[in-house]
Amino acid sequence: MRASWLRWAIPAAVVPVLMLLAYGFKTNPREIPSPLLDRPAAAFTVTTFAGSPLSLEGLRGKVVMLNFWASWCRPACYEEAPALERTWREYKDKGVVVVGIDIQDRDEAARAFLAEFGHSFPNAPDPAGRIAVDYGVYGVPETFFIDRNGRVRFKQVGALTDELARQRLDTLLKEPS
Amino acid sequence: MIRGLAGVLATLLLLAGAAGAVPVDETTVHDVAAQLRCVVCQSLSVADSPSETASQMRGIIRERLAAGESPAEVRAYFVEKYGEWILLAPPKSGFNLLVWVVPFAGLGLGLVLVAVVLRRWSRKIPPGAPAGVDPALRERIRREMSETENP
Amino acid sequence: MIPELGYGATVAALALAVWGAVAAAGAARTGRTDLLRSGERAAVGVWVLITACIALMLYAFLTFDFSVRYVAFNTNRGTPFYYRITALWGALEGSIVLWSWLLSIYALIVVGQYRRRQPELYPWVLSVMLGVLAFFLLVMTVPAPPFERLSPIPPDGRGLNPLLEDSGMITHPVALYLGFTGFTVPFAFAVAALIVRRTGEEWITITRRWTIIAWYFLSLGLLIGGWWSYHVLGWGGYWAWDPVENAAFMPWLTATAFLHSVMIQERRHMLKLWNLGLIFLTFGLTLFGTFLTRSGIIGSVHSFTQGSIGVFFLAFLALVLLGSFSLLASRVDRLRAEGVLDSVVSRESMFLLNNLFLVAAAFTVFFGTVFPLLSEAVRGVKVSVGAPFFNLVNIPIFLALLFLMGVGPLIAWRRASAENLKRNFLKPVLAGVVVAAIMRGLGVGNALVLTAMALVVFVAGTISLDLFRAVRTRRRNGDGWAAATLGLLLRQNRRYGGFIVHLGILVIALGVAGSQAWSVQTEVTLQKGQTVDLGGYHVRFDGLEATEESNHAKVTGAFTLSNGRRGETVLLPGRKFYPQEQTPIAAVDYRLGFLEDVYLVLGDFSRDGSQATVKLQINRMVSWLWIGGLVLTLGAALAILPEARRPA
Numbered sequence: 001m002r003a004s005w006l007r008w009a010i011p012a013a014v015v016p017v018l019m020l021l022a023y024g025f026k027t028n029p030r031e032i033p034s035p036l037l038d039r040p041a042a043a044f045t046v047t048t049f050a051g052s053p054l055s056l057e058g059l060r061g062k063v064v065m066l067n068f069w070a071s072w073c074r075p076a077c078y079e080e081a082p083a084l085e086r087t088w089r090e091y092k093d094k095g096v097v098v099v100g101i102d103i104q105d106r107d108e109a110a111r112a113f114l115a116e117f118g119h120s121f122p123n124a125p126d127p128a129g130r131i132a133v134d135y136g137v138y139g140v141p142e143t144f145f146i147d148r149n150g151r152v153r154f155k156q157v158g159a160l161t162d163e164l165a166r167q168r169l170d171t172l173l174k175e176p177s
Numbered sequence: 178m179i180r181g182l183a184g185v186l187a188t189l190l191l192l193a194g195a196a197g198a199v200p201v202d203e204t205t206v207h208d209v210a211a212q213l214r215c216v217v218c219q220s221l222s223v224a225d226s227p228s229e230t231a232s233q234m235r236g237i238i239r240e241r242l243a244a245g246e247s248p249a250e251v252r253a254y255f256v257e258k259y260g261e262w263i264l265l266a267p268p269k270s271g272f273n274l275l276v277w278v279v280p281f282a283g284l285g286l287g288l289v290l291v292a293v294v295l296r297r298w299s300r301k302i303p304p305g306a307p308a309g310v311d312p313a314l315r316e317r318i319r320r321e322m323s324e325t326e327n328p
Numbered sequence: 329m330i331p332e333l334g335y336g337a338t339v340a341a342l343a344l345a346v347w348g349a350v351a352a353a354g355a356a357r358t359g360r361t362d363l364l365r366s367g368e369r370a371a372v373g374v375w376v377l378i379t380a381c382i383a384l385m386l387y388a389f390l391t392f393d394f395s396v397r398y399v400a401f402n403t404n405r406g407t408p409f410y411y412r413i414t415a416l417w418g419a420l421e422g423s424i425v426l427w428s429w430l431l432s433i434y435a436l437i438v439v440g441q442y443r444r445r446q447p448e449l450y451p452w453v454l455s456v457m458l459g460v461l462a463f464f465l466l467v468m469t470v471p472a473p474p475f476e477r478l479s480p481i482p483p484d485g486r487g488l489n490p491l492l493e494d495s496g497m498i499t500h501p502v503a504l505y506l507g508f509t510g511f512t513v514p515f516a517f518a519v520a521a522l523i524v525r526r527t528g529e530e531w532i533t534i535t536r537r538w539t540i541i542a543w544y545f546l547s548l549g550l551l552i553g554g555w556w557s558y559h560v561l562g563w564g565g566y567w568a569w570d571p572v573e574n575a576a577f578m579p580w581l582t583a584t585a586f587l588h589s590v591m592i593q594e595r596r597h598m599l600k601l602w603n604l605g606l607i608f609l610t611f612g613l614t615l616f617g618t619f620l621t622r623s624g625i626i627g628s629v630h631s632f633t634q635g636s637i638g639v640f641f642l643a644f645l646a647l648v649l650l651g652s653f654s655l656l657a658s659r660v661d662r663l664r665a666e667g668v669l670d671s672v673v674s675r676e677s678m679f680l681l682n683n684l685f686l687v688a689a690a691f692t693v694f695f696g697t698v699f700p701l702l703s704e705a706v707r708g709v710k711v712s713v714g715a716p717f718f719n720l721v722n723i724p725i726f727l728a729l730l731f732l733m734g735v736g737p738l739i740a741w742r743r744a745s746a747e748n749l750k751r752n753f754l755k756p757v758l759a760g761v762v763v764a765a766i767m768r769g770l771g772v773g774n775a776l777v778l779t780a781m782a783l784v785v786f787v788a789g790t791i792s793l794d795l796f797r798a799v800r801t802r803r804r805n806g807d808g809w810a811a812a813t814l815g816l817l818l819r820q821n822r823r824y825g826g827f828i829v830h831l832g833i834l835v836i837a838l839g840v841a842g843s844q845a846w847s848v849q850t851e852v853t854l855q856k857g858q859t860v861d862l863g864g865y866h867v868r869f870d871g872l873e874a875t876e877e878s879n880h881a882k883v884t885g886a887f888t889l890s891n892g893r894r895g896e897t898v899l900l901p902g903r904k905f906y907p908q909e910q911t912p913i914a915a916v917d918y919r920l921g922f923l924e925d926v927y928l929v930l931g932d933f934s935r936d937g938s939q940a941t942v943k944l945q946i947n948r949m950v951s952w953l954w955i956g957g958l959v960l961t962l963g964a965a966l967a968i969l970p971e972a973r974r975p976a
Contacts, residue, residue: 010657024623132233287684298598
């Protein structure tokens with residue numbers, strides 16, 4: 001290799017690799033952006049823990065907050081459960097429905113969870129995981145905000161807070177039907 | 178005979194009634210599952226993962242195949258729900274082609290480099306190289322030497 | 329008490345390491361022996377202090393001292409005694425302690441071995457090693473201190489990650505780290521040789537030995553990791569191309585390349601530049617590996633945690649790579665090749681190809697591992713790069729390497745004549761082709777498997793042929809077959825140690841090929857008393873049983889396995905429910921065999937025990953991986969033996 005600058009090619013080549021690795025600090029490998037945003041929400045029909053049927057179609061015209069949870073999901077599901085109930089109580093007369101879907105759980109454990117937090121909004125089990133996959137769920141808790149026209153507008157991965165729920169719901173409620 | 182015929186007819190009607198039902202080969206389920214990434218593990222496929230989620234996903238794959246969908250359609254369904262990330266190897270199109278092409282390109286480049294280096298090494302003939310030694314004799318010496326000690 | 333003592337020891341060790349590195353460097357530049365001695369004493373002091381840290385931590389574990397945060401987060405009162413010891417390296421902070429401790433031991437060995445033998449290189453070597461130690465001690469002090477106090481003291485701890493409650497936990501990390509840290513020594517020697525411009529032959533001999541030792545431990549670590557994955561994780565596989573597995577595999581590939589190309593440098597004085605580059609690359613890759621595991625930038629089953637620790641590692645990685653390659657670039661003139669070839673068909677070219685393929689494989693693995701990051705940076709879209717990619721791209725490379733393994737050792741240096749080629753390769757090639765044809769006739773259709781088989785027979789043929797001829801020649805001195813063979817192995821231990829390592833790789837290759845091509849599996853839900861058949865085996869579900877262990881609850885399924893030949897066995901796969909874990913952990917059960925393993929994973933089950941879902945696998949040829957690993961171990965041990973002295 002005659003050219004004297006060529007020898008510095010190798011150290012120089014290392015730099016872009018290091019920069020790429022540094023970029024990695026800004027990303028979170030566990031956070032997968034949802035391809036469902038602004039697309040129609042997948043339909044489902046379930047039987048709630050109370051025994052009544054519930055379908056997403058039947059909720060058209062209302063804003064739906066669809067929350068995926070499990071009794072073994074500690075601590076996040078336990079942290080957000082009171083906030084869910086509070087949000088439901090505040091918004092149920094404003095045209096919002098909160099629906100909880102319980103995944104990969106045992107019946108008694110799920111019912112115990114519901115009893116512990118006194119959830120008064122409809123909750124149903126998803127025994128075969130069909131609904132979870134239909135919504136691209138990869139962990140719990142995850143919450144989807146569906147507008148009046150049945151489109152998924154926001155997705156929250158991880159525990160939900162009162163403020164966040166309020167913010168999302170207010171945005172969707174302001175929109176015309 | 179009549180009863181046998183009626184039995185066959187009933188079975189056929191039953192099969193027809195289960196509209197589009199296709200007997201599912203477990204190998205096909207495994208093949209499709211092997212191309213999908215288990216969402217709760219880090220690098221395992223849905224076929225390999227022992228997790229509950231993977232088990233449920235295999236069930237959904239089985240259901241869809243049984244309903245007549247092709248493996249490509251089942252894969253497309255999962256991509257629609259989870260994004261490209263759910264495929265264990267990126268589709269061979271667009272930017273993703275890079276990951277398929279670059280390693281082979283690198284190998285090719287390397288082969289070229291090796292060829293260049295070898296040619297450069299064999300071009301330098303050392304001065305005063307032994308001349309006039311019969312190649313057959315040289316070979317015999319080499320053979321004898323390698324038989325006693327092959328370094 | 330313990331948190332404060334431990335932290336104090338850590339800080340003191342850091343200070344000593346920094347002083348020692350500076351003193352040794354000063355001694356190197358000025359020739360002052362008092363500085364050098366001071367640096368040596370610092371190295372000893374560092375080892376003593378880190379050992380004290382380990383002793384303190386072990387004491388805390390064994391006495392359930394939950395005032396130490398690390399102890400509280402990684403054990404609880406139910407954790408069995410031996411796992412309380414291995415919990416030391418079970419999480420991030422402790423793993424750095426283990427790394428530092430092993431590195432300090434290597435530093436001590438270097439002090440003992442080379443203070444008199446290598447007076448020119450030694451001061452810089454010591455400085456570099458203490459410098460690297462200082463970095464890891466810095467990590468132990470700032471971003472990942474193991475001796476943090478937990479207040480208030482909890483009544484019980486969280487418990488060890490249940491996946492780590494396994495015998496593999498005792499050996500896998502230690503072997504792996506002995507490998508990783510071991511590469512620091514050849515790195516230090518390479519840097520020293522470049523700085524003092526003594527790039528002659530001594531440094532390569534020293535470096536070669538150390539690289540074999542580190543390579544050996546790394547190989548062991550990788551194999552044990554595969555075994556651990558196979559019998560603990562419950563998926564029946566041994567390698568998932570997980571990013572952190574890849575990160576350990578890459579330095580193994582480049583180290584293997586070095587072990588081969590070093591032979592060209594020793595014999596023909598060529599490739600000096602390349603070899604130095606390989607050592608720097610290997611050490612850099614070990615740092616890259618720890619960076620990946622600990623920074624959290626790429627998700628992995630091995631990932632410990634995120635936080636600022638990633639920044640530390642990236643900064644150090646940048647320093648090492650940029651520094652060492654710049655040093656190399658500045659000394660390029662002294663590294664001109666001296667040798668010459670007469671023909672492209674020669675051993676030199678085989679070694680070059682060997683290096684090319686190994687480095688290409690390392691590059692492929694690297695590119696696949698970071699591609700998800702690249703995709704996100706460029707397109708903003710997350711993609712996954714997993715087993716289908718790595719298998720597709722690496723298989724041709726590994727087959728080519730198998731071929732070279734057969735050709736390389738027997739082809740002549742400088743120029744291979746037609747006669748040489750015919751003599752050494754005709755019979756093995758024929759043997760390979762014949763075996764492939766026989767297997768095809770027996771019904772094996774998979775082209776890859778046939779190619780792999782043919783190559784394995786070819787390579788085994790070349791090795792046997794060479795060994796046979798060499799022993800036959802020795803026998804002319806009057807020895808019997810056994811004595812001649814043993815004498816040959818000991819006398820030329822490097823060559824034949826290498827051959828045995830190659831044999832080990834062959835066995836592993838057969839295991840990989842066979843297990844990928846011939847394993848079968850199925851998943852069924854069985855009622856009590858129901859059976860399922862697969863691969864000639866008959867499995868019956870007999871029922872479930874629930875038990876309470878010291879730190880978890882377990883549900884075990886009883887499955888009776890029979891295949892008509894070996895009688896019945898009862899396998900007990902289970903699911904373990906740890907209170908601190910969100911989902912149950914699979915406890916697989918298996919029956920290992922020489923040719924095939926039967927592997928059962930318990931899935932979902934009904935409360936009353938009347939039915940259970942089970943995944944049944946017949947994994948073929950997997951045992952050959954472990955057998956091959958054993959052979960590889962023996963070969964490496966033989967190769968490491970000091971060169972036998974010639975008889976008078």
